[in-house]
Amino acid sequence: xxxxxxxxGFGLYVHWPFCQAKCPYCDFNSHVTARxxxxxxxxxxxxxxxxxxxxxxxxxxxxxxxxxxTPSLMEPETVAEIIERACQHWTPANDIExxxxxxxxxxxxxxxxxxxxxxxxxxxxxxxxxNDADLRRLGRLHTVAEAQAAFDVARAxxxxxxxxxxxxxxxxxxxxxxxxxxxxxxxxxxxxxxxQLTIEDxxxxxxxxxxxxxxxxxxxxxSADMYELTQExxxxxxxxxxxxxxxxxxxxxxxxNLIYWQAGDYVGIGPGAHGRVTINGKRFATESTRAPGAxxxxxxxGSGETLRTQLxxxxxxxxxxxxxxxxxxxxxxxxxxxxxxxxxxEQPRKKLVDLGMINDTGSEIVVQKQGFMVLNAxxxxxxxx
Amino acid sequence: MTPLSHIRNFSIVxxxxxxxxxxADRLIQxxxxxxxxxxxxxxxxxxDIERERGITIKAQTVRINYTADNGEDYVLNLIDxxxxxxFAYEVSRSMRAVEGSLLVVDSTQGVxxxxxxxxxxxxxxxxxxVPVLNKIDLPATDCDxxxxxxxxxxxxxxxxxxxxxxxxxxxxxxxxxxxxxxLPAPKGDRDAPLKAMLVDSWYDSYLGVIVLVRIMDGVxxxxxxxxxxxxxxxxxxxxxxxxxxxxxxxxxxxxxxxGFLTASIKQVRDTxxxxxxxxxxxxxxxxxxxxxxxxxxxxxxxxxxxxxxFEDLRDAIEKLALNDASFSFEMETSxxxxxxxxxxxxxxxxxxxxxDRIEREYDIDLITTAPSVVYHVYMRDxxxxxxxxxxxxxxxxxxxxxxxxxxxATILVPDDYxxxxxxxxxxRRGIQLDLTYAGSRAMVVYDLPLxxxxxxxxxxxxxxxxxxxxxxxxxxxYRQDNLVKMSILVNDEPVDAxxxxxxRDRAEARGRAMVEKLKDLIPRHxxxxxxxxxxxxxxxxxxxxSAMRKDVxxxxxxxxxxxxxxxxxxxxxxxxxxxxxxxxxxxxEAFISALKMDS
Numbered sequence: 001x002x003x004x005x006x007x008x009g010f011g012l013y014v015h016w017p018f019c020q021a022k023c024p025y026c027d028f029n030s031h032v033t034a035r036x037x038x039x040x041x042x043x044x045x046x047x048x049x050x051x052x053x054x055x056x057x058x059x060x061x062x063x064x065x066x067x068x069x070t071p072s073l074m075e076p077e078t079v080a081e082i083i084e085r086a087c088q089h090w091t092p093a094n095d096i097e098x099x100x101x102x103x104x105x106x107x108x109x110x111x112x113x114x115x116x117x118x119x120x121x122x123x124x125x126x127x128x129x130x131n132d133a134d135l136r137r138l139g140r141l142h143t144v145a146e147a148q149a150a151f152d153v154a155r156a157x158x159x160x161x162x163x164x165x166x167x168x169x170x171x172x173x174x175x176x177x178x179x180x181x182x183x184x185x186x187x188x189x190x191x192x193x194x195x196q197l198t199i200e201d202x203x204x205x206x207x208x209x210x211x212x213x214x215x216x217x218x219x220x221x222x223s224a225d226m227y228e229l230t231q232e233x234x235x236x237x238x239x240x241x242x243x244x245x246x247x248x249x250x251x252x253x254x255x256x257n258l259i260y261w262q263a264g265d266y267v268g269i270g271p272g273a274h275g276r277v278t279i280n281g282k283r284f285a286t287e288s289t290r291a292p293g294a295x296x297x298x299x300x301x302g303s304g305e306t307l308r309t310q311l312x313x314x315x316x317x318x319x320x321x322x323x324x325x326x327x328x329x330x331x332x333x334x335x336x337x338x339x340x341x342x343x344x345x346e347q348p349r350k351k352l353v354d355l356g357m358i359n360d361t362g363s364e365i366v367v368q369k370q371g372f373m374v375l376n377a378x379x380x381x382x383x384x385x
Numbered sequence: 386m387t388p389l390s391h392i393r394n395f396s397i398v399x400x401x402x403x404x405x406x407x408x409a410d411r412l413i414q415x416x417x418x419x420x421x422x423x424x425x426x427x428x429x430x431x432x433d434i435e436r437e438r439g440i441t442i443k444a445q446t447v448r449i450n451y452t453a454d455n456g457e458d459y460v461l462n463l464i465d466x467x468x469x470x471x472f473a474y475e476v477s478r479s480m481r482a483v484e485g486s487l488l489v490v491d492s493t494q495g496v497x498x499x500x501x502x503x504x505x506x507x508x509x510x511x512x513x514x515v516p517v518l519n520k521i522d523l524p525a526t527d528c529d530x531x532x533x534x535x536x537x538x539x540x541x542x543x544x545x546x547x548x549x550x551x552x553x554x555x556x557x558x559x560x561x562x563x564x565x566x567x568l569p570a571p572k573g574d575r576d577a578p579l580k581a582m583l584v585d586s587w588y589d590s591y592l593g594v595i596v597l598v599r600i601m602d603g604v605x606x607x608x609x610x611x612x613x614x615x616x617x618x619x620x621x622x623x624x625x626x627x628x629x630x631x632x633x634x635x636x637x638x639x640x641x642x643x644g645f646l647t648a649s650i651k652q653v654r655d656t657x658x659x660x661x662x663x664x665x666x667x668x669x670x671x672x673x674x675x676x677x678x679x680x681x682x683x684x685x686x687x688x689x690x691x692x693x694x695f696e697d698l699r700d701a702i703e704k705l706a707l708n709d710a711s712f713s714f715e716m717e718t719s720x721x722x723x724x725x726x727x728x729x730x731x732x733x734x735x736x737x738x739x740x741d742r743i744e745r746e747y748d749i750d751l752i753t754t755a756p757s758v759v760y761h762v763y764m765r766d767x768x769x770x771x772x773x774x775x776x777x778x779x780x781x782x783x784x785x786x787x788x789x790x791x792x793x794a795t796i797l798v799p800d801d802y803x804x805x806x807x808x809x810x811x812x813r814r815g816i817q818l819d820l821t822y823a824g825s826r827a828m829v830v831y832d833l834p835l836x837x838x839x840x841x842x843x844x845x846x847x848x849x850x851x852x853x854x855x856x857x858x859x860x861x862x863y864r865q866d867n868l869v870k871m872s873i874l875v876n877d878e879p880v881d882a883x884x885x886x887x888x889r890d891r892a893e894a895r896g897r898a899m900v901e902k903l904k905d906l907i908p909r910h911x912x913x914x915x916x917x918x919x920x921x922x923x924x925x926x927x928x929x930x931s932a933m934r935k936d937v938x939x940x941x942x943x944x945x946x947x948x949x950x951x952x953x954x955x956x957x958x959x960x961x962x963x964x965x966x967x968x969x970x971x972x973x974e975a976f977i978s979a980l981k982m983d984s
Contacts (some may be wrong), residue, residue: 013943195939224934245939260943274944285947319946322953326941351968355911375937376953377911383953 008264015270024204029272053089080118104147162191190252330366485568497855573640579603620648681729688725909933
């Protein structure tokens, strides 16, 4: 149990909290600011990296992920230095995956070569929609043409390029989504993230929704139809889902995200970054200060971390269940039971099998197609008992 | 002790919101009964729920010292009475303890149904009545019209009505003078044997039961040994006093005075309201005519959402009952809800007040089952039993017929809304008894079955008349009708807590409304759920709640694990407010909301 994290691997997450504009649907820790002192930020991130690395020596590093915010606003030198320092602290795996999230704008495209030279080997682009009107509604600054141009630059620089789309948008019909997804699949190389629009509290969309002013959102039935259609089309084009919202050619799954879903260890640096680290057999959940200024001040004073909670065996098991059931490959029952120190409850297993939501082989719980659509309810069945 | 000629005892009759409590506050303030520092809005409404809902539930009393313009010092005793129809019995007994009433009418609104009901009780009690027209500071005030209406509808002289703004204080002094000069002094004989009326009683955790008394004859002193004439019990009086409105002890209470006594009495049930209190030795010969005790008319089940809280609920109910003799309870077991209590109330407001107090003061989440009236079930062998709970309905083969309670309802409404009110009464199986006009307001009197009124009639009435109608009722008789028990099945399992008695002719409509409502109230599950209404084995309405199609978090990465866990924990808590029936979770609100009808 002490080395359980090895089953999921080990990764580094770097959070860059700045954006050129705040998107109305986004509830990530992102901020818009006039000027960024790149040198100060670089030094602060490196200092945090040194701090967390000292607590997790002798690890094999499977992945680095630059997320945000908009990490493609980072100077390539900053990215390169962080990668270099990480590879000094830990041994990089032979197949290490180093991903950077990028906005599909022309400015970013100009930096792609620099990121590649610094060690980035995969980009994930926030294309979001293939329709200019909807891009504006989503508050995006780029156009479809710019996104496609940036995408072409990216695929010239990197072997692995993924992009995100948001669907189940306002006033989107099933037929429109079919067409748009078809175009996306024509572009796709080996990986696609397809998210249904979620209205989060504390966002501009959230406020508008609460005021009853966000019209044209699909009802449950339409969004369920869209989800089903998405699975069908992606499967047919060789990009089957491997996680609720993620699709890849076999072997091209995001290694970094698999660390999360398989309950591996990850250190998180940067404002608001979370981590899960196993130290001397105990697993901790860590959180960093969210506000960029306060985080910098914290780092200057020795640490950007604000919270470190030890997780009990059952909590670890429940996290593994919550995350693991999102994967098509399913949940390893004996791993759950080792962590929890108790058997996976029989009653929800039986009920969910009867309802056709899961397949239970005894050693594995594999969520079925209709189970993925109501995964929160499936997970609740396990957690409630 | 104050001479009889310088005592005035009075109550205030008013409709809700016509400013009774504010007027009482002003009288207290004007006479410096309470220092400004201690003054809070609605002094006499001591429970949070009373203040929140702007209603008075228990009768409250206050003694006011007033030096009139003629230079004489008077003692004014005000008994503030509840305005709501559920608590009409409190009003009637309080009226017997005083000689006069202020009739407060909102000069922007006019006379309302509850004003009528209460003023007739005052007239029955031979009160002298001083009309007060309140809210004259508002632009919509129309004193002449309202005075005329008082004369037309109630039939008392309103020419000398005092014009008051309890809000600004205009007319308060005149009101005090009118109390002194227009209301009669009480009568009584100081030398006669003690004869005191037990007006009310309540439980105080420090002092035990506090008994509110009105002395008719004789003198009550601390240390006296007194006898309750009805049950013969004897008590040693350990404290007597008056309310200003805080409890203040005095040495004695003489004829005409209103005050309290404590005598180490443990339970409110040991003191019978309306009883006569006299001395153990040399007592009075004849008791005062008593009051009829209030009978619960609405019954429902109260169950803890978390069955582990049953003992806490028992404790809460027992404590509340200590202070409220009109509320009855007995243990009940429901196949679906487990252990709980079948409780009887004076009306729906009473029910809501008790339920709110249990949830708030004792922090217990409750499931309240469908309120029901008391039916008389006549068996084939001629025997009659009372049915308090539809789940206890005996096998039909043994039943000869059923009778249900009927009421006489009085509704006052501006004639613009008359049509809607008539339709509402008609829809509720009402029989029109009378329809008269006073100005542009209509007064309709209906004979209605109580079971059609008990649940949401008042809400519906308020909504179809935009709040302009007022309503009061009294029970009249039991009458035979074609009544049946309707059961509700969720996912093919009967939910006994949702079963109800309905009129056969209305069963289909009621059943359809119920299953449609439940379809909205029960959250979607991972499977489809049939919801049916049935009479005996015959299904009369059916809906299907389709299966949940989509409920999945789109994005879940490193930072989301913590967040998602919190979300699921919240959901888990939400589930605690649900009850499981077979495979289906039913939220607790469903039990009461399902019964509210939209038309």
